[in-house]
Amino acid sequence: MIPAMPATATAAATRHGAHAVLRFGRFAVMSTVAVLILIAGVWASWGTAQHVMLTKGRERGTVEVTRCGQDTCTGPYAPLSQGSQPRAKVVVEKSIAVREGRTYTVVVKPGGDEVVRSGPAGIVYAWIPLGGALLLASVVVAGGLLRTRAAWLLAGVGFALLTAAFVAV
Structure with missing residues (x-):
């Protein structure tokens, strides 16, 4: 100090x-x-x-929701992109945005039959x-x-x- x-x-x-x-x-x-x-x-x-958002090389198509359970909805998949195969049943997460009887554009997640909504609604929802x-x-x-x-x-x-x-x- x-x-x-x-x-x-x-x-x-x-x-x-x-x-x-x-x-x-x-x-x-x-x-x-x-x-x-x-x-x-x-x-x-x-x-x-x-x-x-990164859909290049991914399978794109539509799903018509035929059945909804507690957490998921299912339905047949119709391909829109080249090289995509139709599927009898794919799974989409159940939310307020997914209803039975409606058709949605989707992208298939690699390695399975799980899909997510695509387009502007899918981007914003993600x-x-x-x-x-x-x-x-x-x-x-x-x-x-x-x-x-x-x-x-x-x-x-x-x-x-x-x-x-x-x-x-």
Whole structure:
């Protein structure tokens, strides 16, 4: 300590330094949480989205839903792409967007008889987990990082994505 400096100045400087370290720690932790939420949203969406968005070389066709169970619906598959084979029964995930008696354009997942919806409705529907992650991350960004503009942007994009999925389906 400098003899001319009062003892209270040193305590204030220590408090200011500790406050800066805590603020940086909160920023680092909340940034990490927000990024992990967004990565999880992309990861959850990509499992379906890759089949819908990257259709080159994949079997494309239509399925007429004839029967729905608890979690899945089934029906015959009619091919639309070259090299695709008709199938007596394929499985599509049951959702509010799939009803018995309707026909949907689909893409066959490799290595089985499971299909996912294609087209604009299928693309938007595949990214629903990311929309939810954007909404959740906006809360973390607003509350933990105190970045309200960025939080409103994340929430707006998430809300738009979920609304688009609701309208498209």
